[in-house]
Amino acid sequence: MIRKxxxxxxxxxxxxxxxxxxxxETQRRQPLDFQNCEPACLQTNEALGLLASIGVKYxxxxxxxxxxxxxxxxxxxxxxxxxxxxxxxxxxxxxxNIAEVSEDERVYLLDAIAVAxxxxxxxxxxxxxxxTNGPGYQDVTYLHxxxxxx
Numbered sequence: 628m629i630r631k632x633x634x635x636x637x638x639x640x641x642x643x644x645x646x647x648x649x650x651x652e653t654q655r656r657q658p659l660d661f662q663n664c665e666p667a668c669l670q671t672n673e674a675l676g677l678l679a680s681i682g683v684k685y686x687x688x689x690x691x692x693x694x695x696x697x698x699x700x701x702x703x704x705x706x707x708x709x710x711x712x713x714x715x716x717x718x719x720x721x722x723x724n725i726a727e728v729s730e731d732e733r734v735y736l737l738d739a740i741a742v743a744x745x746x747x748x749x750x751x752x753x754x755x756x757x758x759t760n761g762p763g764y765q766d767v768t769y770l771h772x773x774x775x776x777x
Contacts, residue, residue, distance in 0.1 A: 695745060699738040702746060705773065712750055712776040716742050722770040724761045743774050752776040 692704035694714065705713040718735035722728055728736060743757050755776035762768075 695742055697738055697742060699735050700742045702742050702774075710775045710777050712752060712755070712774070714746055714774040716746075716772040716774060718770055723768050724765065724770055725759055726761065728770070739772055743772060746774055750776070 690701060690703050692706070693701060694704060695702040699719050700716060701719060702714055702716045705715050716739050718732075718739050720732055720735045722732055722735065725736075746752070747755060752774075755774060757772055757774050759770065759772045
């Protein structure tokens, strides 16, 4: 009985420690509130942003359709492409939107732009859009860029 208790206690501590490590460099999100969810609870796009921040930073090797990666950025084919060329360029830093970029985080933006340039050159894109959405327009609350071309 005591061994079983200690085993589960150890699992709990490993989970807490692992979670603390994985979420240590993420931005604060609104807490989850099951009783009164509006407007302060963790919305779906916030939860997706939190998961994206962990996935991009710690599991970039497993991203399907990844086309390019640096130490600061990952680029992939958009999973629901709306054009012949539709790529998502994601900084490896948890930034919610462009208005919240700190001075220290600007290097992530510069690297994302450099990755966009490389894709544009490699794919010979002559007409394209490079866009990012802000609050109210983001399906995922995590700074990312869409590079779109026909």
